[in-house]
Amino acid sequence: MNQPRRTILKLGLAVSVSTGAAAIGGVACRAKVHPDYVRVAQRLLSITPFPVQLLDLGQAYLRAQGSPSPAALAQQIFPGEAARQQALSASPVELRQKLRSLACQQYEAGALANVGGWLIANVEARFAAIVAASE
Amino acid sequence: MLKDASELPLQSSEEADVCILGGGAAGITLARQLNATKLRVLLVESGSFDPEPETQALASGDVVGHQYWALHTSRLRYFGGTTNHWTGWCRPLDPLDFEQRAWVEHSGWPISYSDLEPYYRAAQEVCELGPLDYAPNTWAKSIKQPLLDRDLNGFRSVTWQFSPPTRFGARYRKELVDSDNVTILLRANAVYLKLNGTTSRIDAVRAKTLNNNEIVLKARAYVLALGGLDNPRLLLASSDVAHAGLGNENDMVGRFFSDHPHTVLGALITDEPKEVTRAYGDLVNTEDKRPAAVRFTLALTEEMQRDRKLLGCCINLEPPQRTAFRASDARGVKSLMEQLDKRWARQTFELFARAEQAPTHDSRVYLSWRRDPFGLPRVALDWSIDEKTVASLKGSVELLAAAVGRAGLGRVYSYAHREEKLKQAWPELWGGHHHMGTTRMSHDPRHGVVDPDCRVHGVDNLYCAGSSVFTTTGYANPTLTIVALAARLAEHLKGRLA
Numbered sequence: 001m002n003q004p005r006r007t008i009l010k011l012g013l014a015v016s017v018s019t020g021a022a023a024i025g026g027v028a029c030r031a032k033v034h035p036d037y038v039r040v041a042q043r044l045l046s047i048t049p050f051p052v053q054l055l056d057l058g059q060a061y062l063r064a065q066g067s068p069s070p071a072a073l074a075q076q077i078f079p080g081e082a083a084r085q086q087a088l089s090a091s092p093v094e095l096r097q098k099l100r101s102l103a104c105q106q107y108e109a110g111a112l113a114n115v116g117g118w119l120i121a122n123v124e125a126r127f128a129a130i131v132a133a134s135e
Numbered sequence: 136m137l138k139d140a141s142e143l144p145l146q147s148s149e150e151a152d153v154c155i156l157g158g159g160a161a162g163i164t165l166a167r168q169l170n171a172t173k174l175r176v177l178l179v180e181s182g183s184f185d186p187e188p189e190t191q192a193l194a195s196g197d198v199v200g201h202q203y204w205a206l207h208t209s210r211l212r213y214f215g216g217t218t219n220h221w222t223g224w225c226r227p228l229d230p231l232d233f234e235q236r237a238w239v240e241h242s243g244w245p246i247s248y249s250d251l252e253p254y255y256r257a258a259q260e261v262c263e264l265g266p267l268d269y270a271p272n273t274w275a276k277s278i279k280q281p282l283l284d285r286d287l288n289g290f291r292s293v294t295w296q297f298s299p300p301t302r303f304g305a306r307y308r309k310e311l312v313d314s315d316n317v318t319i320l321l322r323a324n325a326v327y328l329k330l331n332g333t334t335s336r337i338d339a340v341r342a343k344t345l346n347n348n349e350i351v352l353k354a355r356a357y358v359l360a361l362g363g364l365d366n367p368r369l370l371l372a373s374s375d376v377a378h379a380g381l382g383n384e385n386d387m388v389g390r391f392f393s394d395h396p397h398t399v400l401g402a403l404i405t406d407e408p409k410e411v412t413r414a415y416g417d418l419v420n421t422e423d424k425r426p427a428a429v430r431f432t433l434a435l436t437e438e439m440q441r442d443r444k445l446l447g448c449c450i451n452l453e454p455p456q457r458t459a460f461r462a463s464d465a466r467g468v469k470s471l472m473e474q475l476d477k478r479w480a481r482q483t484f485e486l487f488a489r490a491e492q493a494p495t496h497d498s499r500v501y502l503s504w505r506r507d508p509f510g511l512p513r514v515a516l517d518w519s520i521d522e523k524t525v526a527s528l529k530g531s532v533e534l535l536a537a538a539v540g541r542a543g544l545g546r547v548y549s550y551a552h553r554e555e556k557l558k559q560a561w562p563e564l565w566g567g568h569h570h571m572g573t574t575r576m577s578h579d580p581r582h583g584v585v586d587p588d589c590r591v592h593g594v595d596n597l598y599c600a601g602s603s604v605f606t607t608t609g610y611a612n613p614t615l616t617i618v619a620l621a622a623r624l625a626e627h628l629k630g631r632l633a
Contacts, residue, residue: 048474057467100475107541108288112533115467117401117553119536120546124471 033071040078040087041070041130047092047099051131058132060116061125070133073126077102099123137312139183140323141344146351149320151177152632154340154354156325156369158182159216160614161600161621162360163303164261166317167310168625174632176317177352179342181324182213184304189345193324196364196514197503202565203394203518209568210362214321215304217362217568223300223427224612225264226293227255227619229447231437232491232609238444241391241494244606245578245587251619254626258618262298263306264426269294274429278421280414282431283407285542289439289534293449296426297418298614323350326509328357328373328381328597336595343509355632358624360600363392363570364514367500367603370574370584370591372511382574382591385581389500389573393492393608394566396520400486400532401552402460403452404469405545406478415452416484434610435531443534446527447491447610450535452484460485460548468546476543486532486547489567491610493523500573520564569613574603589624600624 062068068076077099078087090098103121106112113125138149153169155162158180166178182190195207203209211219228248235243256267268274271292275282282292311317327341340352359366367389371380380388405412413419418428434449460483469480492498498519502512529551536547577583580592585604591597600621602613 051470051474053466053470054474055467057471096475103475104541104543107537110533110537112536112540114549114552117548117550118468118546119533119540119549119552120468120471121540124475127475128467128471 033069033075034084035071036084036088037071037074037078040084041074041134043087043090043092043095044074044077044099044127044130045134047096054128054131055135057115057118057125058128058130061113061129062132064115065129067133068129070130073130073133077123077126099127136314136318137321138318139321140342140350141346141348143348143350145348148351148353149177149318150353151175151318152355153177153358153628154179154352154356155358155360155600156340157216157360157362157365157601158214158304158319159360159362159601160218160303160617162358163215163307163311164258164618164621165358165360165600165625167261167307168622169628170311170314170317172316172629174316174629177320177354178311178317179320179323179325179352180214181322183321184214184308186211186213186219190322193507196516197505198516198518200498200517200519203516204566204568206364206514206516210364210570213304214308214319215302218301218303218614221298221300221614223298225262225296225298225426225615226269226611227251227267228609228611228616229437231440232447232607236441239446239493239607241496241582242607245576251616251623254619254622255615257622258615259296261301261618261622262615263301264296264298265421269296271431274431275414278414278419278429280419281411283411283415283544285544287433287535287538287542287544289436289538290433290450291436292415292431293434295430295432297428297430299424299427323352324509325352325361325369326372326511328369330373330376330381330594332376334595335593337597345508356596356598356628358598358600358628359574360621362601363573363603364500364516366599366601367573368502368512368514371502381594381597382584384593387575387580387582387584390496390498391494391572391575392498392500392516392518392570393494393572393605394518394569395489395608395610395612396492396524396528396564397567398488398490398528398564399550400450400488400528400535401547401549402455402465403484403486403535403539403545403547404465404472404480405482405484405539406472406476406480407544408481412452412482412484416454433535435534439534443530445530446493446524448528448531449489449610450531451487451489453487455483455485464548465546468548472546478543480545486535488528488531489610490524490528490531491608493521493527494572494575494607495519495521518566567612569602569608571602571605571608571613574599575606576604577606588627589620598624598628
């Protein structure tokens with residue numbers, strides 16, 4: 001893999017993302033961020049006490065992805081109207097469970113992010129990045 | 136019976152039905168299997184019963200390819216051979232390892248696992264193991280240790296049985312010395328195989344001693360059991376009639392040298408407690424000492440190898456010690472596990488891989504320009520590891536990361552995926568002193584050196600034993616398969632020479 005800082009793994013198939021755009025499930029895209037995602041990002045921060053240990057991981061991901069905003073990251077986690085509404089109405093416990101469920105799906109599909117050598121689900125990398133970007 | 140070549144009369148000769156060159160795992164097994172038969176057997180050993188520096192120095196050679204151990208430290212030249220310092224890891228090759236796999240060029244043994252299975256049973260006895268049962272559940276019950284109870288998609292737990300380890304020289308010496316039909320000939324170094332160009336048979340072997348004696352060994356059949364470096368060496372050096380060397384009409388002798396690439400793939404943090412992983416992180420002794428101990432590792436499933444076109448790979452979970460991985464490196468992912476999974480990381484392991492090497496034509500043993508005190512060219516080793524092998528290791532760690540994340544077992548750090556500047560050092564691959572493939576088995580002389588009976592193509596009474604005949608290597612340590620193949624060869628020789 002030649003550009004590990006802009007990389008999504010797809011079970012052995014390394015996809016380099018050279019545009020600097022955010023990457024979702026192995027596909028790079030630039031999307032206009034809906035204003036409600038600011039609140040979604042804030043809600044994500046509320047699911048747990050501020051996890052300072054996530055900062056390094058989140059900052060590494062932010063650097064690799066061209067420092068997207070917390071709202072943009074939240075949109076990548078919950079793309080689309082329905083998912084956004086669900087995220088806005090979910091309790092913190094439900095949100096955490098939703099993140100875990102999304103992570104499982106991504107592990108299942110091999111849609112992993114490489115964050116400084118850690119091979120983790122994209123959703124986990126983005127969650128850490130929201131924490132770091134909101135510091 | 137026992138003789139010392141250095142004390143025999145000058146220019147004397149020894150005769151037998153079967154002359155076995157090399158007193159290691161293969162040679163000793165072969166001699167034992169032929170013990171108490173009507174065949175006269177000569178087991179020829181370069182060294183003595185104890186190590187002698189001058190003899191061991193004969194094993195030195197040149198390393199010209201990928202980094203490798205100094206060759207004089209990579210095998211032992213005294214009775215018992217390299218079993219004098221092996222660690223006892225035992226496991227048969229998997230049935231898939233014998234198959235022709237479309238995604239592994241040059242794969243496909245001319246024999247199958249089922250052909251070898253009866254001899255694996257015999258090998259279990261020789262190596263002082265338990266029954267030929269490698270089902271993890273069997274051993275988990277036996278050693279009262281749990282297996283990882285997670286669905287690691289693409290990986291499975293595999294069992295290793297541990298030999299005490301059996302030191303073949305010490306363990307089986309008396310049996311052979313007391314034998315009526317086996318003679319151990321110590322301190323005799325085979326330097327030349329004399330081919331009769333008319334009959335395509337070996338007429339004699341010339342052997343020398345370090346005190347300048349020279350003897351002639353005559354037999355009806357000859358077996359090279361000198362190891363994966365010296366079997367091709369002696370074939371290549373015996374070149375007065377066959378100018379390219381014996382069995383080398385197709386330039387195959389010494390080609391396809393393989394070892395099991397070993398490397399630390401990265402690290403695993405897991406919420407599993409030590410009580411669950413104990414048999415993965417270390418040996419667990421058995422009560423009845425058969426086998427001496429058991430250990431579990433993770434290995435790619437056959438289905439995943441087929442699906443992703445990967446080579447065999449097994450991964451030990453080792454306490455961190457080989458690399459500079461620090462617990463603080465895992466703070467972020469530990470926190471992720473806590474925040475999202477509500478699981479707490481309890482242990483960190485290094486992911487220590489032992490992998491199959493893709494058969495590589497240019498990976499080879501050849502003759503050095505340097506010579507030993509007998510005038511025999513030394514070995515030159517050019518170990519070449521191709522990109523497929525490296526890519527397969529990388530693919531394996533990606534699959535493991537996905538599997539452990541999905542199962543909630545933990546998270547994986549990969550050296551192959553870290554930042555570019557750090558990645559330079561990866562993969563740091565080293566060999567396991569497993570010298571394989573240099574006289575590989577094949578139906579067709581164009582693709583190998585020995586036939587399915589381990590007979591050198593084109594030479595009627597010359598055989599190879601040991602890991603040099605492996606067509607492909609799997610990930611399992613080779614000793615058990617070496618012993619099984621030697622037992623199988625003994626059956627063949629009994630039938631042929633009876």
